[in-house]
Amino acid sequence: MPQVRICLFDAYGTLFDVHSAVARHAGELGDAHEGVARLWRQRQLEYTWVRSLMGRHADFWTVTGEALDFALASHGLADPALRDRLMKSYSTLTPYPEVRAVLADLRERGLRNAILTNGSPAMIEAALASAGLTALVDDVITVEEVGVYKTDPRVYRHAIEALGVEPDAISFQSSNAWDAAAASDHRFRVVWVNRSGQPPEYRWVTTGVELPDLSGLPDHVAPRG
Incomplete structure (x- = not known):
């Protein structure tokens, strides 16, 4: 070869480390932080596969935001300011x-x-x-x-x-x-x-x-x- x-x-x-975005805000998320981190990543990947199969492409930033919205809603967290902080953390x-x-x-x-x-x-x-x-x-x-x-x-x-x-x-x-x-x-x-x-x-x-x-x-x- x-x-x-x-x-x-x-x-x-x-x-x-894809979970580092949530880890930085673990204090704000409390006991939900591990669950949010896991679900955010799971849905992020799932949404890329579903979009690919459907031929409905959107860029990864959009998909990442969609996945975060689901993860937060699933844990009863509806805080736009927290969402914004988590998305910014994903950039770094x-x-x-x-x-x-x-x-x-x-x-x-x-x-x-x-x-x-x-x-x-x-x-x-x-x-x-x-x-x-x-x-x-x-x-x-x-x-x-x-x-x-x-x-x-x-x-x-x-x-x-x-x-x-x-x-x-x-x-x-x-x-x-x-x-x-x-x-x-x-x-x-x-x-x-x-x-x-x-x-x-x-x-x-x-x-x-x-x-x-x-x-x-x-x-x-x-x-x-």
């Missing part, structure tokens, strides 16, 4: 602790860092800037360039075309098993970042290497010596 030339990352849940999600060092290490080893995300361009630009990661990412590819969400095959084909290399020269990292499975189906070299230690899924597709976080990625894709 050819050497890996590009490390392509999912953003939300892989580079950025906290990266996982190892992310900066891993991206820098990959760069030092001669690889390009890229992102393939459901997020809108403005969302991912804000997240990278707030985390101080902009200079460590060479390419950002969003589903807005295709008009449909992962796991639609058009998203992964577009990423291959945009990066200009064969898929087996791309190591694709995602914490979402469904995303890892879809990328594997398009011949990417896949790393499933299983942060939550969940059991394997999608056994009918080869989902590649499993890592507990991104710390071991540089040695996996570009071992020294």
